[in-house]
Amino acid sequence: MAFFTKILGQSWLGRVYKVDKPLFFILTLFFSGTVGFNLLKLQITPFFLWGMYSLKVPETATYPYLELIYDHGHVLNLRHTWNEPQKTYFYGPLGRYVYDKADASADPFTIYMETVWRKKHPRFAGLTQGLTMTQNELDRYPSWLRSYVSTVTGTPVDEVTVLQKRVSFDASGAPVEVSSDTVLHFIDGRRPARPRDRH
Amino acid sequence: MNERQRIILTRLVTGCLLFLLTLRLLEHATLSGLGSPSLFTVDLDLTYWLFKDSGLPDWLMQHRAAAVAFDVCLFGSGVLAFVFPLNRKLILVFAVLLVVYTMTFELFATEHIGQMDGYILILLPFLVAGNRRFTLAWEGMRYLTCLIYVLAFLWKTVWGNSFYYLHQGVSTFKSNLVDYLSLNPGTTMTAIYEWFLRHPWLLNAGEKGVVLLEGIMVVGLFTKKYDRYLIWGPVIIHGVTYFFSDVFFIELLVLDLSFLSATALDRLTPILGFPAAPKKPKKASIPH
Numbered sequence: 001m002a003f004f005t006k007i008l009g010q011s012w013l014g015r016v017y018k019v020d021k022p023l024f025f026i027l028t029l030f031f032s033g034t035v036g037f038n039l040l041k042l043q044i045t046p047f048f049l050w051g052m053y054s055l056k057v058p059e060t061a062t063y064p065y066l067e068l069i070y071d072h073g074h075v076l077n078l079r080h081t082w083n084e085p086q087k088t089y090f091y092g093p094l095g096r097y098v099y100d101k102a103d104a105s106a107d108p109f110t111i112y113m114e115t116v117w118r119k120k121h122p123r124f125a126g127l128t129q130g131l132t133m134t135q136n137e138l139d140r141y142p143s144w145l146r147s148y149v150s151t152v153t154g155t156p157v158d159e160v161t162v163l164q165k166r167v168s169f170d171a172s173g174a175p176v177e178v179s180s181d182t183v184l185h186f187i188d189g190r191r192p193a194r195p196r197d198r199h
Numbered sequence: 200m201n202e203r204q205r206i207i208l209t210r211l212v213t214g215c216l217l218f219l220l221t222l223r224l225l226e227h228a229t230l231s232g233l234g235s236p237s238l239f240t241v242d243l244d245l246t247y248w249l250f251k252d253s254g255l256p257d258w259l260m261q262h263r264a265a266a267v268a269f270d271v272c273l274f275g276s277g278v279l280a281f282v283f284p285l286n287r288k289l290i291l292v293f294a295v296l297l298v299v300y301t302m303t304f305e306l307f308a309t310e311h312i313g314q315m316d317g318y319i320l321i322l323l324p325f326l327v328a329g330n331r332r333f334t335l336a337w338e339g340m341r342y343l344t345c346l347i348y349v350l351a352f353l354w355k356t357v358w359g360n361s362f363y364y365l366h367q368g369v370s371t372f373k374s375n376l377v378d379y380l381s382l383n384p385g386t387t388m389t390a391i392y393e394w395f396l397r398h399p400w401l402l403n404a405g406e407k408g409v410v411l412l413e414g415i416m417v418v419g420l421f422t423k424k425y426d427r428y429l430i431w432g433p434v435i436i437h438g439v440t441y442f443f444s445d446v447f448f449i450e451l452l453v454l455d456l457s458f459l460s461a462t463a464l465d466r467l468t469p470i471l472g473f474p475a476a477p478k479k480p481k482k483a484s485i486p487h
Contacts, residue, residue: 012342016335023332027339031346038350041358045246045302048316050350053444054359059370065378077382084447085228085304092309093238109240131241131248140237147234151227167377173396175381 062166062178066091066098069161070149086152090145094162097141098183104135142186161185200334202285203472204464208337208456209284209325210471211464213293215453216318217277229273230259230266230300236307247306256303273300287326294322314450321453341426341457345419348432352414361410368406368443369399375445395443405443409436419458430458 008014017024030046037047068076068090078087100106110132118125142160150157162184167175200208223229239256241247250256259265276293283289301318305311320343324336355362364370376392383389395402412432419429433455437448 012335012338016339019335020332023327023336027336031339031343034343034346035350038354038358043242043244043311045244046316046319048313049354050313050347051354051359052313052351053367053371054351054354054361056359056361056364057367057370057374058364059366059373063373063377065381067378067382075382079379079383081441081445081447082222082449083226084445085223086226088308088310088312089228089233089236093236093307096238096240096309109242127252128248131251133238137237137239144234144237148227148236151232151234165381167381169373169396171397173393174384175377177381 062168064164064166066094066183067163067165067180068094068149069163070153070157071155071159074153076149076153089148093141094145094184097138098162098164100138102138102141104133104138107133142184146186146188159185159187200330200337200461200464202330203468204461205330205333206284207464207467207471208459209290210281211459211467212321212325212453212456213277213281213284213290214471215456216293216297216321217274217281219450219453220274220277224270224274228304229270230303231263231270233260233266233304233307235260238309239306240309241306242311244311247302250302251306255299256306259299259303260307269296269300272296287328290322290325294326297322314446314448317451317453321456337457340454341423342420344433344454344457345416345429347454348413348416348436349420352410352416355410356414362407365403366399368402368404369396371406371444372396372402379445402443405439409439412436426458426460430455 009018013024013028016027033047037044038049038051041049041051043049070076076090078090096107104110113128113132118128146157146160149160161182164181164183166178166180168178170176220229224232227233239251241251259269273293273296276289276296280286280289280293297318301315305315321340324333324340327333327336361367372392372395380389380392412435416429416432418425433452437452440446440448
């Protein structure tokens with residue numbers, strides 16, 4: 001017992017305990033919380049989950065990506081990895097808009113909140129009203145996208161088209177386009193038509 | 200850690216943060232550059248629920264002047280914390296603004312971005328008063344850095360299954376780089392990437408190597424003897440994933456600074472060791 005007490009006393013947390021007990025409790029709580037929430041697989045900031053790329057990414061015949069075209073065929077090409085903050089803002093919300101088909105009621109989080117969470121916790125339902133997207137917010141998205149493309153490209157942009165492309169890789173490793181679908185098209189920020197034309 | 204080393208460390212950390220924030224500013228990815236995004240997500244993170252319910256992020260994004268003022272304050276507090284590294288109030292302001300920025304960015308980016316977690320965590324030890332207590336808190340950041348990589352390893356090997364999928368390297372590579380390869384034919388990087396696609400076992404082996412390197416960081420939880428080697432673990436991991444997974448986890452490397460030894464900090468004295476604050480002039484003695 002004395003041996004373990006000595007080891008613990010000499011450890012980092014043991015030294016913190018000797019110097020500053022409140023700091024010891026804060027740090028112990030933080031480290032326990034970090035491990036505990038990872039075990040629970042639930043993130044509550046600042047207890048972050050560190051499970052990036054922990055799920056299998058199955059190898060498939062084709063790989064999809066979204067191609068954003070603005071004003072007369074200019075392709076938005078963010079070619080550097082350090083462009084990632086910009087890429088995140090283009091393709092995160094865009095993917096979500098396309099996935100939800102511009103319909104707020106199709107959002108998986110909204111569906112979960114309405115069908116499960118608010119029924120389970122009716123007392124707190126009022127506090128969660130602002131946490132799900134409204135149709136109005138989704139309708140404003142094309143206009144925001146146009147303005148962000150204008151900011152990033154430094155030119156006023158009127159027309160934006162988004163294609164969902166599917167690509168396979170040939171034996172030499174070169175990409176070969178398999179299909180291209182228009183998933184979003186709008187002019188001057190007006191509510192988009194969503195044709196599903198196959199090119 | 201003595202006061203001079205604390206000064207150098209604070210400047211190193213705030214300097215790195217300012218560099219990364221400047222990169223984001225140039226990328227139109229600070230609040231003033233984002234316009235008024237309308238889509239958002241909070242997921243099941245209760246902190247984000249409270250943050251969104253507070254109305255602050257919506258107010259910041261809907262008022263252009265507020266977003267510009269926020270950016271000015273964010274950079275201003277960072278610069279002041281760099282110049283006056285012993286002033287904990289300035290560091291507190293910078294830390295709070297950094298948290299607000301990170302959460303607002305992630306909220307409207309509609310996804311949680313792992314590499315930005317470092318922005319929320321890194322300044323916390325600098326809020327602790329007293330060199331002895333600060334040294335212990337900073338040592339905690341080193342343990343947290345090791346723990347993060349160990350948890351990432353456990354997620355891939357115990358709680359998840361990606362480590363046991365032998366094609367994970369090439370499938371991640373194709374998924375993440377499909378747009379680059381399609382939009383940039385004929386570049387040197389495309390030629391290199393296509394060579395790797397012709398030798399997929401290298402990508403798969405590299406992915407397993409990165410996971411094992413994350414696991415090796417467990418050593419740091421038990422001894423500091425190998426810190427001079429462990430410091431390179433995150434650098435290699437994020438350097439490799441930068442090129443082969445097209446992810447910018449370089450931002451998380453601010454946590455890696457916690458591996459720097461006191462000797463390494465002393466070596467930076469000529470660059471970052473300028474006085475923390477002008478010394479108060481001595482009172483002139485009054486002749487009796």
